[in-house]
Amino acid sequence: MIVEQQTINLGRFKRGYHLVTNILEANVSALRGIEKGIAHLFIHHTSASLTLNENADPSVRHDLELFLDALVPDGDKRYTHDDEGPDDMPAHVKTSLLGASLTVPVKNGRFLLGTWQGIYLCEHRDHGDNRKLTVTVMGTK
Amino acid sequence: MIVEQQTINLGRFKRGYHLVTNILEANVSALRGIEKGIAHLFIHHTSASLTLNENADPSVRHDLELFLDALVPDGDKRYTHDDEGPDDMPAHVKTSLLGASLTVPVKNGRFLLGTWQGIYLCEHRDHGDNRKLTVTVMGTK
Amino acid sequence: MIVEQQTINLGRFKRGYHLVTNILEANVSALRGIEKGIAHLFIHHTSASLTLNENADPSVRHDLELFLDALVPDGDKRYTHDDEGPDDMPAHVKTSLLGASLTVPVKNGRFLLGTWQGIYLCEHRDHGDNRKLTVTVMGTK
Numbered sequence: 001m002i003v004e005q006q007t008i009n010l011g012r013f014k015r016g017y018h019l020v021t022n023i024l025e026a027n028v029s030a031l032r033g034i035e036k037g038i039a040h041l042f043i044h045h046t047s048a049s050l051t052l053n054e055n056a057d058p059s060v061r062h063d064l065e066l067f068l069d070a071l072v073p074d075g076d077k078r079y080t081h082d083d084e085g086p087d088d089m090p091a092h093v094k095t096s097l098l099g100a101s102l103t104v105p106v107k108n109g110r111f112l113l114g115t116w117q118g119i120y121l122c123e124h125r126d127h128g129d130n131r132k133l134t135v136t137v138m139g140t141k
Numbered sequence: 142m143i144v145e146q147q148t149i150n151l152g153r154f155k156r157g158y159h160l161v162t163n164i165l166e167a168n169v170s171a172l173r174g175i176e177k178g179i180a181h182l183f184i185h186h187t188s189a190s191l192t193l194n195e196n197a198d199p200s201v202r203h204d205l206e207l208f209l210d211a212l213v214p215d216g217d218k219r220y221t222h223d224d225e226g227p228d229d230m231p232a233h234v235k236t237s238l239l240g241a242s243l244t245v246p247v248k249n250g251r252f253l254l255g256t257w258q259g260i261y262l263c264e265h266r267d268h269g270d271n272r273k274l275t276v277t278v279m280g281t282k
Numbered sequence: 283m284i285v286e287q288q289t290i291n292l293g294r295f296k297r298g299y300h301l302v303t304n305i306l307e308a309n310v311s312a313l314r315g316i317e318k319g320i321a322h323l324f325i326h327h328t329s330a331s332l333t334l335n336e337n338a339d340p341s342v343r344h345d346l347e348l349f350l351d352a353l354v355p356d357g358d359k360r361y362t363h364d365d366e367g368p369d370d371m372p373a374h375v376k377t378s379l380l381g382a383s384l385t386v387p388v389k390n391g392r393f394l395l396g397t398w399q400g401i402y403l404c405e406h407r408d409h410g411d412n413r414k415l416t417v418t419v420m421g422t423k
Contacts, residue, residue: 138421
């Protein structure tokens with residue numbers, strides 16, 4: 001039984017939804033040693049999310065962002081928490097709707113995803129900071 | 142410590158939200174060997190979700206679907222991704238809102254759910270294909 | 283490798299979103315023995331949720347609740363499931379949108395959260411009952 005934990009600095013992302021499956025697979029060295037198990041991906045922030053969605057057509061990323069930006073519009077006057085600008089509280093709301101963590105099965109050293117599944121990092125801030133993830137991999141050799 | 146991983150073909154479902162707790166418990170043979178641990182349920186698709194909700198009254202499944210179909214209507218003209226029809230992009234949005242995976246505690250060979258909790262498979266497509274799940278069970282005998 | 287499972291009665295909460303990080307850390311005795319691993323937090327109910335969000339400014343909790351209460355209003359006439367009053371079905375919807383479980387990395391006997399991350403218990407009912415959680419901690423000493 002292996003338990004490996006690794007914290008990764010992913011750098012800054014533009015506001016938007018980004019496919020990061022390959023970046024994560026390349027950086028999580030602990031994956032390679034696992035025959036079967038799980039990988040837990042956890043973003044240490046409250047204004048960026050992780051979600052799984054379609055990995056082929058970039059318009060899915062675009063349309064998903066468009067939907068959420070319309071559902072949770074910037075500058076909504078109802079909020080009292082707006083110290084950091086019109087995208088502050090909406091970023092918190094979107095983080096809770098999409099979630100800050102994902103668990104993915106691991107098989108033979110790789111994420112065991114569906115053919116069309118990719119991991120998105122969703123940056124909800126106009127000027128988000130460096131984004132940090134902790135990946136915990138558990139399984140058998 | 143046991144790690145068991147199993148991929149299950151659940152077949153096709155009608156568009157709608159279906160209670161699948163019993164189907165999963167019956168099919169995940171690895172559950173039986175676990176005294177305490179977790180089960181990670183992962184659907185390999187981007188237009189169907191897993192969620193936990195009320196297991197007794199079918200009207201909860203109906204009303205939850207009704208809410209999400211109104212929140213994310215078919216045929217929304219704002220989307221650019223519509224190759225597979227008016228239910229294509231809405232299915233992707235609903236998948237991210239509800240999520241493609243669940244982790245559930247396991248105790249004495251069974252899912253340790255609340256009295257009123259059941260596992261829903263939410264089929265967001267009008268004509269969804271066969272749905273495949275990978276279940277990873279980890280724990281002690 | 284350690285697997286510990288503990289069910290905790292958290293008592294009753296007022297309708298609203300409550301920061302429970304410290305209550306959980308204090309009560310989950312199994313955490314202390316783990317050098318690295320994960321903690322899976324699972325609420326046994328269908329009208330209360332767990333989510334991660336900002337831990338400093340109480341107005342984030344307030345605004346997040348305000349957003350969800352407006353998105354999923356009480357007394358919506360479209361629902362057929364309303365036996366327990368106008369907050370019944372909306373509580374189920376909000377539970378699925380936010381989710382009933384969280385997985386958090388564990389390091390050196392503590393939740394490994396971001397600086398601004400806290401665990402919220404979201405009580406969606408006007409008169410919710412005692413809320414019960416099962417925490418499963420897995421990792422190495």
